Amino acid sequence: MIGRLRGTLVSKQPPWLLVEVGGVGYELEAPMSTVYDLPGLGKEVILLIHYAQKEDSVSLYGFLTEAERALFRNLQKVSGIGAKIALAVLSGVSTSDFARLVHAGDVVALTKIPGIGKKTAERIVVELRDRVDGMAVNLPGSAPAGAPLDAAGEATVALQQLGYKPAEVARLVQKVAADGDSAETIIRKALRAALGS
Numbered sequence: 001m002i003g004r005l006r007g008t009l010v011s012k013q014p015p016w017l018l019v020e021v022g023g024v025g026y027e028l029e030a031p032m033s034t035v036y037d038l039p040g041l042g043k044e045v046i047l048l049i050h051y052a053q054k055e056d057s058v059s060l061y062g063f064l065t066e067a068e069r070a071l072f073r074n075l076q077k078v079s080g081i082g083a084k085i086a087l088a089v090l091s092g093v094s095t096s097d098f099a100r101l102v103h104a105g106d107v108v109a110l111t112k113i114p115g116i117g118k119k120t121a122e123r124i125v126v127e128l129r130d131r132v133d134g135m136a137v138n139l140p141g142s143a144p145a146g147a148p149l150d151a152a153g154e155a156t157v158a159l160q161q162l163g164y165k166p167a168e169v170a171r172l173v174q175k176v177a178a179d180g181d182s183a184e185t186i187i188r189k190a191l192r193a194a195l196g197s
Helices: 066-075 083-092 095-104 118-128 151-161 166-176 183-195
Strands: 004-013 016-021 024-029 044-053 058-063
Touching: 004 024, 004 151, 016 044, 044 066, 058 066, 058 083, 066 083, 066 095, 066 118, 083 183, 095 118, 151 166, 151 183, 166 183
Parallel strands: 024 058
Antiparallel strands: 004 016, 004 044, 016 024, 044 058
8 A cells, every 4th residue: 555655746737646756657636735735847745645446446646734635535434425526625625624614514615615515515514523623724835836838728627627517617717817827826716716715
């Protein structure tokens, strides 16, 4: 089982990352909360890993903090939530804000996250209320400098992979994108706009 990777960040196409460790490239998925704080390409990165094995595949998920990985694992213990929705949750809200929403029983706010309906939000509140105590505050850092040539296009693809509908993504990206924004910045602003924060 793989619990941690330390290597060179080779590729970053949210939510996918490629990290080279000792000549081996590990492809993994990461929430936007992790992507926001990654160093530039070619730099060293240390990621905590969640290793998931199914009958016909193995998946790796990377996180910068233990709080993120713990929340990712706890979310999947809730009936009806898989890895994709757990990543969407972590991409849309910090661990501390999620804990606050769960403790407050704010079902309406939770349903603004893609893939979470009212019944799932209610299950999250009931099943995770005791597990989110003491979640560390996770403040997103600044997005890496140097915007890619087509930042809006990269942001659009990433938001669709997080479960947003194409029409909604187009509206959000057009609304929040500014000249010089990196894809990570556009994604962050779009998620905030979608969740009304």
